Amino acid sequence: MNQYPLIQKESGESQPFLPSKLKASLYRAGAESILIDEITREIESWLTDGTTTKQIYRRAFNLLRKKRRSMAARYSLKKAIMDLGPSGYPFEHFIGHIFRFKGFDVEVGQTVNGKCVTHEVDVIASDNENQHLVECKYHNSQGKFSSVQVPLYIRSRVNDIIETRQALPEYKGLRFHGWVVTNTRFTSDAMDYGRCSGLNLMSWDYPEKDSLKALIEKYHAFPVTTLTQLTKAHKQHLLNKGIVLCSELYSHREELDALQIPSAKQRKIMMELEELCDGQTIINMT
Incomplete structure (x- = not known):
């Protein structure tokens, strides 16, 4: 018998409630241990089988907001990224800012020539030695994953652009890097292909130290x-x-x-x- 009620995830899957996950999210929001324990006890006493993760989030958010709004804002970060829609255009600018914080000159929404066809590139981030060609994949639902077809497609587009730019004098000496950035997650096949092909992938929690979530907090x-x-x-x-x-x-x-x-x-x-x-x-x- 489960110690805790079964909760329903965004995907529809059910799993036992894990207090450690709630405590970790409250800690990342800046809550102190006393408040974390207080909110966790409140959530545990309220939970029943079938409670959704969205309902748990909403209750924890409201409890945090009563104490300190900036903590509630941090706690709602994943939802806030989802709210950058519906077009995905603000998400591209958001990712552009992330690369600016990393020290690059950034252009957003550029049309560039490849060897075979022209391409729309969401973000181009450059310094004296490197140029990053970034495709942004925005989703307004946490249940959506980017499958292996996404990096397969982007790898071919990036290769087409790189082949042209390496032959041009204004890009002489630059190293080129392809990226796919999503606000949700990649499938395991997509991550395997990214590592094998040399295509950089960034999702909400991947790679661990340089994930979207980690960089938002860092900067x-x-x-x-x-x-x-x-x-x-x-x-x-x-x-x-x-x-x-x-x-x-x-x-x-x-x-x-x-x-x-x-x-x-x-x-x-x-x-x-x-x-x-x-x-x-x-x-x-x-």
Whole structure:
């Protein structure tokens, strides 16, 4: 007999509730051990068989939000990345910012020539020695995996571009790297093919130390969709204006005036932004 109730995952699969997973997610959100134990006990006493992971997340989020909004924002990070849709275009800019934090010059949404055909490249990140050609695969559902067909297709596209660029004098001496970045996960076959073919893969939790989740925390690259005091319409307005990161909004706080948000609430939003940005700001929004 299971010690804990069976919960239902996004995929429809059922598994026993694991307190350790909840505690780990609360810890990553910045909660202290006393609060983590308090929330875990509350969730355990409330759980019944068939409770969904989405319901558990919502309850834990609301409990965190009562204590400190910036912790709730961190806890909701995976959902916030999903909320960068529906077009996927803001996700491309978000990934562009990740590469900027890594020290590269970045272009987003470029049409480039290959040997055989032209290609749309979501992100091109360059320095004096390397150029990264990045394909972004955005999904608005956690249950969707990128299969091996994705890196197979991208590998051929990247090869077509590299073959042309290696022959051009302006790219002389550059090393080229292909990437596929997704906000969900890859199948095991996709990861095996990436490692074998030399195509870099990044997903929500892969590779472990350089996953999307790890890099967001490392660079404090939280999207505006994490903010707990903005409505969905507010967030969409900011994304339409090209403001993707909290640090961009922190540097351009006049955008809160454009949203007609009262001064008292603006001050609370700025406090949440300051905690999330931790001093990291971006002046150039291009």
